[in-house]
Amino acid sequence: xxxxxxxxxxxxxxxxxxxxxxxxxxxxxxxxxxxxxxxxxxxxxxxxxxxxxxxxxxxxxxxxxxxxxxxxxxxxxxxxxxxxxxxxxxxxxxxxxxxxxxxxxxxxxxxxxxxxxxxxxxxxxxxxxxxxxxxxxxxxxxxxxxxxxxxxxxxxxxxxxxxxxxxxxxxxxxxxxxxxxxxxxxxxxxxxxxxxxxxxxxxxxxxxxxxxxxxxxxxxxxxxxxxxxxxxxxxxxxxxxxxxxxxxxxxxxxxxxxxxxxxxxxxxxxxxxxxxxxxxxxxxxxxxxxxxxxxxxxxxxxxxxxxxxxxxxxxxxxxxxxxxxxxxxxxxxxxxxxxxxxxxxxxxxxxxxxxxxxxxxxxxxxxxxxxxxxxxxxxxxxxxxxxxxxxxxxxxxxxxxxxxxxxxxxxxxxxxxxxxxxxxxxxxxxxxxxxxxxxxxxxxxxxxxxxxxxxxxxxxxxxxxxxxxxxxxxxxxxxxxxxxx
Amino acid sequence: xxxxxxxxxxxxxxxxxxxxxxxxxxxxxxxxxxxxxxxxxxxxxxxxxxxxxxxxxxxxxxxxxxxxxxxxxxxxxxxxxxxxxxxxxxxxxxx
Numbered sequence: 128x129x130x131x132x133x134x135x136x137x138x139x140x141x142x143x144x145x146x147x148x149x150x151x152x153x154x155x156x157x158x159x160x161x162x163x164x165x166x167x168x169x170x171x172x173x174x175x176x177x178x179x180x181x182x183x184x185x186x187x188x189x190x191x192x193x194x195x196x197x198x199x200x201x202x203x204x205x206x207x208x209x210x211x212x213x214x215x216x217x218x219x220x221x222x223x224x225x226x227x228x229x230x231x232x233x234x235x236x237x238x239x240x241x242x243x244x245x246x247x248x249x250x251x252x253x254x255x256x257x258x259x260x261x262x263x264x265x266x267x268x269x270x271x272x273x274x275x276x277x278x279x280x281x282x283x284x285x286x287x288x289x290x291x292x293x294x295x296x297x298x299x300x301x302x303x304x305x306x307x308x309x310x311x312x313x314x315x316x317x318x319x320x321x322x323x324x325x326x327x328x329x330x331x332x333x334x335x336x337x338x339x340x341x342x343x344x345x346x347x348x349x350x351x352x353x354x355x356x357x358x359x360x361x362x363x364x365x366x367x368x369x370x371x372x373x374x375x376x377x378x379x380x381x382x383x384x385x386x387x388x389x390x391x392x393x394x395x396x397x398x399x400x401x402x403x404x405x406x407x408x409x410x411x412x413x414x415x416x417x418x419x420x421x422x423x424x425x426x427x428x429x430x431x432x433x434x435x436x437x438x439x440x441x442x443x444x445x446x447x448x449x450x451x452x453x454x455x456x457x458x459x460x461x462x463x464x465x466x467x468x469x470x471x472x473x474x475x476x477x478x479x480x481x482x483x484x485x486x487x488x489x490x491x492x493x494x495x496x497x498x499x500x501x502x503x504x505x506x507x508x509x510x511x512x513x514x515x516x517x518x519x520x521x522x523x524x525x526x527x528x529x530x531x532x533x534x535x536x537x538x539x540x541x542x543x544x545x546x547x548x549x550x551x552x553x554x555x556x557x558x559x560x561x562x563x564x565x566x567x568x569x570x571x572x573x574x575x576x577x578x579x580x581x582x583x584x585x586x587x588x589x590x591x592x593x594x595x596x597x598x599x600x601x602x603x604x605x606x607x608x609x610x611x612x
Numbered sequence: 613x614x615x616x617x618x619x620x621x622x623x624x625x626x627x628x629x630x631x632x633x634x635x636x637x638x639x640x641x642x643x644x645x646x647x648x649x650x651x652x653x654x655x656x657x658x659x660x661x662x663x664x665x666x667x668x669x670x671x672x673x674x675x676x677x678x679x680x681x682x683x684x685x686x687x688x689x690x691x692x693x694x695x696x697x698x699x700x701x702x703x704x705x706x707x
């Protein structure tokens with residue numbers, strides 16, 4: 128059962144081969160056993176989980192509910208959960224209990240999923256290694272001396288180590304796809320606007336998007352079916368007819384045009400990662416897909432553009448943490464200004480403060496045009512590159528990350544080296560496009576390699592179909608980390 | 613372009629943050645590395661390009677101007693650091 132996909136667990140629940148309470152107990156025990164080593168969860172409330180599982184079993188007994196009723200899942204600790212602590216990986220929210228549920232949490236609960244707990248993450252989702260969490264780093268299940276990626280590192284490791292069948296995450300510049308790649312699982316960032324940001328603690332609002340992490344593309348589709356949907360409480364939520372994201376899982380690969388951008392296979396790409404990705408491409412070609420060489424000439428600007436726009440939006444979003452209405456307040460202060468400064472200086476960690484400083488600088492008087500406006504203009508050029516490419520291809524294929532999981536602590540002294548991990552994942556969110564990562568092999572040290580597929584707007588069903596077909600012919604996504612305690 | 617200690621202190625004040633003297637050197641050095649990386653985008657000629665503020669070209673949704681929220685003061689103030697008689701407490705602002 129620990130290794131079963133959500134789709135398989137759903138069948139087992141329907142056939143009454145297992146109950147939701149039994150599943151909840153199984154995963155809670157697994158969390159209990161592994162979390163001291165992996166640190167994937169910040170908060171677990173077993174009683175609350177079992178209560179929800181009992182309710183799910185009751186729903187199933189009444190022949191109510193749907194495919195996800197009774198499925199245990201983990202939520203990234205960026206999603207507000209009423210009555211269950213939501214920290215966002217920060218001292219600032221160490222004791223924060225949200226008065227309401229995020230839309231994603233609400234939707235998954237009404238679909239009948241059972242929350243196992245809240246997963247560890249980089250503080251305010253700012254990081255690519257999960258080392259910026261106030262609650263300590265998450266360790267990679269494949270090698271505990273390696274990082275799991277970030278910022279949804281806790282969610283990724285929870286799935287990789289079989290502490291949860293699936294988990295929610297958020298992606299701003301790669302925070303779902305990069306950790307999925309580094310931990311050998313699957314992760315999808317939907318088209319901007321499909322998943323409501325209500326109750327999802329804000330980092331960079333024009334980029335932030337929630338999405339699922341799971342073992343298979345099919346599971347991603349099942350979860351996205353529950354997560355996506357219009358919500359009037361998010362001003363950028365899209366009003367679209369509901370769709371079944373699993374409807375194209377038997378997608379015919381014959382004639383599929385796969386765009387391969389030279390920019391994603393240049394210097395800095397590890398040879399083993401390249402080999403894994405190229406082997407996957409050859410498999411698609413053998414099924415009748417066609418390779419189309421494409422250019423994304425401005426892709427090299429995506430990193431600096433992102434590190435202007437995301438910190439700018441973050442500096443504005445995080446101004447709400449003032450120690451007045453909620454969150455951390457310093458113990459001692461002299462006056463109102465001193466209370467703000469001390470509460471924020473003590474409540475935020477180093478990376479968050481760095482991004483607030485960068486964002487404040489690029490938005491400050493005299494620099495706005497040179498940085499913020501320039502970055503917004505380049506964002507358009509990057510988006511237009513994609514539009515031009517999609518005239519000639521259906522999906523764009525490349526590596527998710529330049530290397531496999533790196534050693535804990537190895538990039539902490541140089542923020543730019545850390546940021547370079549997201550070089551292939553940043554362009555898609557700048558354009559608002561959907562993209563996913565699925566496992567496509569292992570390097571010489573047994574660490575997972577991620578295959579990155581970017582689709583055109585609202586092409587999630589096709590992307591998931593392409594990924595599912597690959598997974599029907601491979602078992603990379605079903606491999607287990609060796610020697611877990 | 614490289615920021616000096618005074619410039620970093622000025623930005624920190626704007627952001628309501630303080631840089632501790634013992635961390636100052638490392639903070640400035642790392643901040644300047646990030647700004648150095650960002651600098652590379654400034655050379656591109658974008659005079660003919662419209663800025664893109666949002667991923668999708670959609671019109672802002674409007675709603676009718678009516679009250680939709682109920683009073684949940686107790687619920688929301690339950691998570692506040694300091695509250696008295698339904699008011700958020702802050703240090704004295706007006707002498």
